[in-house]
Amino acid sequence: MTDNRVIIAGGGIGGLALALTLHQIGVDCVVLEAVNDLNPLGVGINLQPNAVRELFDLGFTADDLDGFGVQAKEWALVGMNGQEIYSEPRGLLAGYDWPQYAAHRGEFHMALYRRFVELAGPDAVRLGCRATGYRVNPDGGVTVTIETKSGEAQETGALLIGADGIHSAIRAQMHPTQPPIHWGGAVMWRGTSRVKPVRTGSSFIGLGTHRHRMVIYPISPPDPDTGLALVNWIAEVTYDDPSAHETMGWFRPVGIDDFIHHFEDWSFDWLDVPALIRGADIAFENPMIDRDPVPTWVDGPVALMGDAAHAMYPTGSNGASQAVVDARILGAKFLAHGVGAEALAAYNADLCAPISALILRNRGAGPFGLLNMVNDRCGGVFDDIDAVIPQAERADFMARYKSAAGFARDTLNAAPPTIAPGSRVV
Numbered sequence: 538m539t540d541n542r543v544i545i546a547g548g549g550i551g552g553l554a555l556a557l558t559l560h561q562i563g564v565d566c567v568v569l570e571a572v573n574d575l576n577p578l579g580v581g582i583n584l585q586p587n588a589v590r591e592l593f594d595l596g597f598t599a600d601d602l603d604g605f606g607v608q609a610k611e612w613a614l615v616g617m618n619g620q621e622i623y624s625e626p627r628g629l630l631a632g633y634d635w636p637q638y639a640a641h642r643g644e645f646h647m648a649l650y651r652r653f654v655e656l657a658g659p660d661a662v663r664l665g666c667r668a669t670g671y672r673v674n675p676d677g678g679v680t681v682t683i684e685t686k687s688g689e690a691q692e693t694g695a696l697l698i699g700a701d702g703i704h705s706a707i708r709a710q711m712h713p714t715q716p717p718i719h720w721g722g723a724v725m726w727r728g729t730s731r732v733k734p735v736r737t738g739s740s741f742i743g744l745g746t747h748r749h750r751m752v753i754y755p756i757s758p759p760d761p762d763t764g765l766a767l768v769n770w771i772a773e774v775t776y777d778d779p780s781a782h783e784t785m786g787w788f789r790p791v792g793i794d795d796f797i798h799h800f801e802d803w804s805f806d807w808l809d810v811p812a813l814i815r816g817a818d819i820a821f822e823n824p825m826i827d828r829d830p831v832p833t834w835v836d837g838p839v840a841l842m843g844d845a846a847h848a849m850y851p852t853g854s855n856g857a858s859q860a861v862v863d864a865r866i867l868g869a870k871f872l873a874h875g876v877g878a879e880a881l882a883a884y885n886a887d888l889c890a891p892i893s894a895l896i897l898r899n900r901g902a903g904p905f906g907l908l909n910m911v912n913d914r915c916g917g918v919f920d921d922i923d924a925v926i927p928q929a930e931r932a933d934f935m936a937r938y939k940s941a942a943g944f945a946r947d948t949l950n951a952a953p954p955t956i957a958p959g960s961r962v963v
Contacts, residue, residue: 551843551860578641581769606640730816
C-alpha cells in the first residue's frame with residue numbers, strides 16, 4: 538500500500554459511501570472489511586432526503602434506488618386505539634427537492650459495494666481483513682494492524698477512518714475507558730411480510746406507546762397483480778429489568794410465538810398486526826442499543842464515522858442517513874484542507890457535538906417522543922388528539938427533531954451541494 542492512501546476500516550454503508558466519495562474527488566483509498574463474503578444482510582432502513590441528495594450527487598439515480606427501495610409518502614404516528622396522533626407527507630410530497638426512501642438495508646449495502654468495485658477495481662476492497670488497532674507514525678501517517686486468515690499484518694497510509702461499527706476496535710483504542718454498550722431495556726423483533734400496504738401505500742407508521750410499539754413500512758412497491766408489497770415491521774417492548782439483555786442474542790432468529798403475545802390484540806379496522814407478524818417467514822430479535830457520546834471522533838490522522846462514531850437508537854430512522862452524510866462531509870473537508878489531520882479536525886468540529894446530542898435525543902424516543910407525551914397526558918387512549926396535544930405543538934415537536942437530524946426541508950433545499958460537481962483534491 539502506498540503511504541498516501543486513506544485506509545477505511547469497515548465496508549458497511551458508511552465505509553463504502555466514503556470510499557465512493559474519495560474516488561469521486563480523486564483520493565486513493567482501500568477498504569478493509571472483516572467478513573470473508575459480503576451478503577445482503579438486514580431488513581428495512583430509511584434514507585432521509587439529506588442522504589438521498591448525497592447519493593444522487595454520487596451518481597445514483599432514482600431508478601437505482603427504486604431497485605432496492607420505495608419512495609416514502611407519509612410519516613404517521615398512531616395511538617393505542619388505532620387513531621391518528623400525527624401525520625405528514627414525506628420526501629417529494631413534503632416539498633423536498635429529493636425523495637425519502639424506505640429501503641432493504643442489505644440490497645442498498647450491496648449496491649454501494651458493487652458500484653465502488655466497478656469504479657476502483659476488486660482490489661480496492663479487501664475482505665477477511667479486520668482492523669484491530671493503529672499506531673500514529675512520526676511522519677504524521679498511520680499504521681494499521683490487521684487480522685487476516687493468514688495471521689497478523691500491517692498497512693500504512695496517510696489517514697485511517699474507523700467505519701467499523703458499534704463494536705469498533707478503532708474507537709476502543711481511541712477511547713479505552715469508554716463505557717460498555719448502552720442498553721435501555723428495549724427489545725426489538727424484526728421481520729418482513731408480504732401484505733397489502735396501508736394508508737398511502739408507502740407510509741411509515743409508528744403505532745402504540747413509547748414502551749410498547751410497532752413500526753411498519755413497505756420496502757417494495759406493491760406487486761401489480763397481487764397488490765402485495767414487502768412490508769418491514771419492528772415490534773418493540775421495553776423491559777424494566779436490565780439483566781434481561783444477558784440472554785438475548787445480537788440479531789438472532791426467533792420463533793413468532795416467542796413474542797407475538799405482546800401484540801395479539803392489536804387489531805384495527807385498517808390494520809391486523811398479529812396477521813402481519815405471522816406473515817413473516819422468520820423474525821430476528823435484538824436489543825435496542827447505542828453508545829454514550831465521546832468527546833472527540835479524532836486522534837490526529839485517525840477519525841471515526843458512522844456507528845463507530847455515533848451508534849444511536851433507530852427511533853429517528855437516520856442512522857444510515859447520517860453515515861452517508863458523514864462520508865460526504867469528510868470528502869468536503871479533504872477538498873477544503875487537503876488529505877490530512879487538519880481535514881479530520883474540521884470534520885470533527887462540524888459534526889461531533891451536534892450528532893452526539895442527537896444520540897441522546899434518540900434515547901428520549903426521538904420523533905416517537907410524541908407517543909410519550911400522549912401517554913403522559915391521557916394514558917395513550919383519546920377521542921380527540923387536539924384536546925390532548927394541539928396540532929401546532931405536534932408540528933413544532935417534529936420540526937425541532939428534523940432540524941436536529943439535519944433534514945429540515947427549507948434549510949436542506951437551500952443548501953449548496955456538500956461537494957460541488959467535478960471537485961477534485963489537488
